[in-house]
Amino acid sequence: MKLQTKALYNLIRLNASETPSAAVEPWALEDLRSTSLESLFQTLGKAGIFLDKQSFISFAEESDTPEDLTEILLEESTSPQQYDQVYLSVFELWRRFLPEKQSLSIFCDELDFRIFLYDQDQLESDESIQDILANLKEVLDENIDEGAIPVESFDILTEYCAHDVEGFLYDYISDLLDSGNAIYASELIEGFCAYVSEPIWFDFLRARMLSFTDPAKANAEIARILDQNPTEDTPFLFEVLRFLAVSGDHRLFIAVIQKILIHLQSEEEFEEVMEIAADYYRRLDKDEVETAIERLMKKRKNSHVQFSVNDPDLRSFAESLK
Numbered sequence: 001m002k003l004q005t006k007a008l009y010n011l012i013r014l015n016a017s018e019t020p021s022a023a024v025e026p027w028a029l030e031d032l033r034s035t036s037l038e039s040l041f042q043t044l045g046k047a048g049i050f051l052d053k054q055s056f057i058s059f060a061e062e063s064d065t066p067e068d069l070t071e072i073l074l075e076e077s078t079s080p081q082q083y084d085q086v087y088l089s090v091f092e093l094w095r096r097f098l099p100e101k102q103s104l105s106i107f108c109d110e111l112d113f114r115i116f117l118y119d120q121d122q123l124e125s126d127e128s129i130q131d132i133l134a135n136l137k138e139v140l141d142e143n144i145d146e147g148a149i150p151v152e153s154f155d156i157l158t159e160y161c162a163h164d165v166e167g168f169l170y171d172y173i174s175d176l177l178d179s180g181n182a183i184y185a186s187e188l189i190e191g192f193c194a195y196v197s198e199p200i201w202f203d204f205l206r207a208r209m210l211s212f213t214d215p216a217k218a219n220a221e222i223a224r225i226l227d228q229n230p231t232e233d234t235p236f237l238f239e240v241l242r243f244l245a246v247s248g249d250h251r252l253f254i255a256v257i258q259k260i261l262i263h264l265q266s267e268e269e270f271e272e273v274m275e276i277a278a279d280y281y282r283r284l285d286k287d288e289v290e291t292a293i294e295r296l297m298k299k300r301k302n303s304h305v306q307f308s309v310n311d312p313d314l315r316s317f318a319e320s321l322k
Helices: 005-018 039-044 054-060 064-073 079-099 104-119 127-145 151-156 165-178 182-192 199-210 215-228 234-247 252-261 267-283 287-303 312-320
Strands: none
Touching: 005 079, 039 079, 054 064, 054 215, 064 079, 064 104, 079 104, 079 165, 079 267, 104 127, 104 165, 104 312, 127 151, 127 165, 127 287, 151 165, 151 199, 151 267, 165 199, 199 215, 199 234, 234 252, 234 267, 252 267, 252 312, 267 287, 267 312, 287 312
């Protein structure tokens, strides 16, 4: 998937915050939301574009999007770097001066911004997230009303987002379920399930919701999902396993571990499945099994062994489960 320009620079800034040593031009990392109007207009001036607020708005009235306006303001001979610098300043000026004139890139930039604040625990409440998700649902539904295919419509929209929106939706709904807010979680599941490319994750969220009222039925639904969707998606299997370790049927818990063991590919994954299992048996007060697993974990850590699909410790671990 090719990201649109604003989403690309949002992603560059996100990645640089996690990997500060990345070699990126300083201007590409600027947070233009906190940049002064004077600096934004100076960037345009360096490209030979001399505007003030009123003249900017006058030009913008002739354009539908900040992308269109950038094309009008710049010559075809402009270098890609200067184009992007001008575009980012035009985008920010448009965002500030023309809040009523929304475009898909402007909307998705705001979605990215609120997801970032949520991930950084910088929101005082979820109200701003709930508002933007309601708007997202409205944008998607409007596309469907015009004949678009749901998954394709969602894919097009995510080209304008730096974040993995589908992944965020899953994580946010999961957080809602963790906090006991099943009603709003259900609203989001039903509202977005038609748009996501990997519906099995939303099927699992539905099963988690059942656990609030009927744990046995929830376990039966998880078993059905796994039976009907044979998967090598180990992140999904680990997500299911973590849930079952707290709220699941014992036989189903063991069955999911066995599925994971077939598809393990790294020492980190092996350590994770052993940690989850050790915690699970600790909750059951099965000290003998917990001790056997912890002994195996300690042995591998001390010997610095590297994972292999033929590793005899895989069999030892599987045989320790009861």
